Amino acid sequence: MSEIKLIITGTPGAGKTTAIAAISETPPVRTDTATTDDLAEVKDVTTVAMDFGELTLDDGQKVFLYGTPGQQRFEFMWKILVQGGLGLIILVDCSRPDPLADLDMYLENFADFIHQTGVVVGVTRRDQSATPSLDEFYERLEAWGRVFPVFEVDVRQKDDVSLMISALISTLEFATA
């Protein structure tokens, strides 16, 4: 494995574009455009095709990061972006009304991909909401019969994003070992 493709998904505003910008060694590729619906209250722009960034691990492995659009109407992009992917990061925005339902939504939509890969869940915007607890996230994952690492992250911080990526890669290595 000398090149690894990872996908980052999650609700609009969870921080997919921010995470990739925080960690990419090259200027990230963005496809953000003006928001014209309710989301405009939260954000001026939203991703409509993909984000792309790259980084190199200590052992020289290249990691390509692809961020998806968050909104369900861009579901066709989810299917395109996961092709050839090795792992998935799901970002869950805790400031939204029902973060656990959001998690379910992405687990369900990416079920086929998840079936073949590793997943890490990043719980974001913790400064704005301390709930649900990590235990509740783990319980929800158990209901799916899977155990994935769950981290509280501030995606604006490179180290936090790095932590999720390392965790994801180690679960992949474990799976293929």
Next chain:
Amino acid sequence: MSQLKISENGERFCQDVFDTMMQQSDAVYGVLISTVDGHDVTRKFKRDMPSAKLAAMFSSVLALGETIAREADQALCRYVIVENSDGYILTLKLKEKLVLSVIATTDANLGILHSICRSAADKLSKNLR
């Protein structure tokens, strides 16, 4: 969900423009105005097509076109053209937040479609807020 809506007058104006485009060339069988973030605003389709899905897809291709232009160090993406064995799809930005897409058979050539699109886009830009 609060979404970008056009007035009744605006709607009528758009339909007139769409009619003109279809009169200018029989090849044109679909015209759609959508938002840059992928919502369907108004359309005229002579065939059944999934407008909500297409609206999202047009915003993706246009954003990718603009991004590719930038990465390749080229200025201002004017159109994204999808050329297929049995048709053409042209997508272009309309003002700040709208997207115009034209779907046509190969009975017209790209030059004609360009000019039809361009003049429609000029008219629409002048009249839509």
